[in-house]
Amino acid sequence: MSASPLLEQLIESLRVLPGVGQKTAQRMAYHLLERARDGGKRLSKALDDAMREIGHCELCRDFSEKPQCPICASASRDASLLCAVESPSDLLAIEQATGYRGRYFVLQGRLSPLDGIGPEELGLDQLEDRLSEGEVSEMIIATNPTVEGEATAHFLSQMARRHGVKPTRLAHGVPLGGELEYVDRSTIAHAFSSRRAVE
Amino acid sequence: MSASPLLEQLIESLRVLPGVGQKTAQRMAYHLLERARDGGKRLSKALDDAMREIGHCELCRDFSEKPQCPICASASRDASLLCAVESPSDLLAIEQATGYRGRYFVLQGRLSPLDGIGPEELGLDQLEDRLSEGEVSEMIIATNPTVEGEATAHFLSQMARRHGVKPTRLAHGVPLGGELEYVDRSTIAHAFSSRRAVE
Numbered sequence: 499m500s501a502s503p504l505l506e507q508l509i510e511s512l513r514v515l516p517g518v519g520q521k522t523a524q525r526m527a528y529h530l531l532e533r534a535r536d537g538g539k540r541l542s543k544a545l546d547d548a549m550r551e552i553g554h555c556e557l558c559r560d561f562s563e564k565p566q567c568p569i570c571a572s573a574s575r576d577a578s579l580l581c582a583v584e585s586p587s588d589l590l591a592i593e594q595a596t597g598y599r600g601r602y603f604v605l606q607g608r609l610s611p612l613d614g615i616g617p618e619e620l621g622l623d624q625l626e627d628r629l630s631e632g633e634v635s636e637m638i639i640a641t642n643p644t645v646e647g648e649a650t651a652h653f654l655s656q657m658a659r660r661h662g663v664k665p666t667r668l669a670h671g672v673p674l675g676g677e678l679e680y681v682d683r684s685t686i687a688h689a690f691s692s693r694r695a696v697e
Numbered sequence: 698m699s700a701s702p703l704l705e706q707l708i709e710s711l712r713v714l715p716g717v718g719q720k721t722a723q724r725m726a727y728h729l730l731e732r733a734r735d736g737g738k739r740l741s742k743a744l745d746d747a748m749r750e751i752g753h754c755e756l757c758r759d760f761s762e763k764p765q766c767p768i769c770a771s772a773s774r775d776a777s778l779l780c781a782v783e784s785p786s787d788l789l790a791i792e793q794a795t796g797y798r799g800r801y802f803v804l805q806g807r808l809s810p811l812d813g814i815g816p817e818e819l820g821l822d823q824l825e826d827r828l829s830e831g832e833v834s835e836m837i838i839a840t841n842p843t844v845e846g847e848a849t850a851h852f853l854s855q856m857a858r859r860h861g862v863k864p865t866r867l868a869h870g871v872p873l874g875g876e877l878e879y880v881d882r883s884t885i886a887h888a889f890s891s892r893r894a895v896e
Binding site: 502503504505507508510511512514515516517522524525526527528529530531532534535537538539540541542543544545546547548549550551552560561562563567568585586587590606 | 701702704706707715716721723724726731733734742743748750751761767784789
């Protein structure tokens with residue numbers, strides 16, 4: 499029994515966070531009460547605002563509180579490049595790692611017929627409309643290198659070709675800083691067969 | 698750059714939680730937005746309620762949204778037993794592990810002169826008043842077995858004796874399920890010298 503029903507409720511509610519169990523939730527609740535009440539109030543406000551206001555950009559389907567996200571609304575982005583990603587976190591990873599100045603399309607998933615996720619769920623009719631407008635010349639397909647991600651990539655590359663758009667895919671190979679000894683066999687096989695001439 | 702200032706703000710605010718860095722905060726925010734918006738709203742409400750309403754019990758100093766916490770207010774608790782703990786989480790650990798039916802006193806810290814934590818900060822005058830009322834016959838001192846916790850325990854046991862209250866301390870020894878090989882030397886030394894006759 500905890501001394502406070504509100505505390506009990508806070509601990510229970512914190513468990514909605516991924517990877518947070520009973521013990522971690524307790525530790526978080528006590529930490530906030532003992533040392534970070536202002537931070538806790540700010541978090542409450544930020545959560546409420548975000549859950550209430552954030553929807554999807556009407557063009558790229560990324561999270562956005564406005565009808566169009568800043569990337570789609572920006573005139574300085576190259577409209578001839580379109581990068582298709584599975585999720586907003588993949589988009590963020592590419593934004594943070596690269597100097598890419600084109601636009602995005604967020605599938606919010608991958609083709610997975612067994613889970614009932616088909617072309618409609620991924621907004622592929624919307625993507626097809628966009629490709630048919632003729633502004634896009636290259637579609638960078640950045641789905642994950644999983645079975646379903648590859649199937650989605652195959653589907654997307656066929657769609658791109660139908661509209662005269664050049665499909666490209668992220669290179670596979672040995673990660674930087676990785677040691678060959680610890681890299682999985684299929685990645686090594688792929689990197690070996692895709693070897694490049696040293697200039 | 699993230700696509701949404703509100704999302705940015707949510708990620709930043711989540712970092713107030715202990716052990717949550719930038720990457721984990723991102724994962725949490727995307728999880729809430731993609732799969733748990735209702736849970737996120739509930740968490741926002743629970744945080745706001747807790748940060749605003751939870752204060753300290755006037756008797757035991759545990760967290761409570763009422764002037765007296767349920768344990769202090771309960772008539773079925775034995776008023777002759779008082780257990781002094783450092784923090785509300787220690788109280789919770791004892792409540793969950795034992796069948797203890799006495800009352801508590803939460804120090805909200807331990808004596809630490811170098812950090813400016815003296816008897817006033819721990820509410821020890823309030824504790825002394827309580828001991829002088831004559832209702833308590835045994836004080837179980839459950840401070841942590843650290844240098845500062847032991848110093849606090851020594852201070853508390855002298856206070857108890859001044860008021861004719863019997864001070865007791867949790868037993869030290871080898872933890873259940875522990876293997877001797879992995880138990881630290883001072884614990885083994887303590888357990889060895891405190892060995893008990895087998896009945």
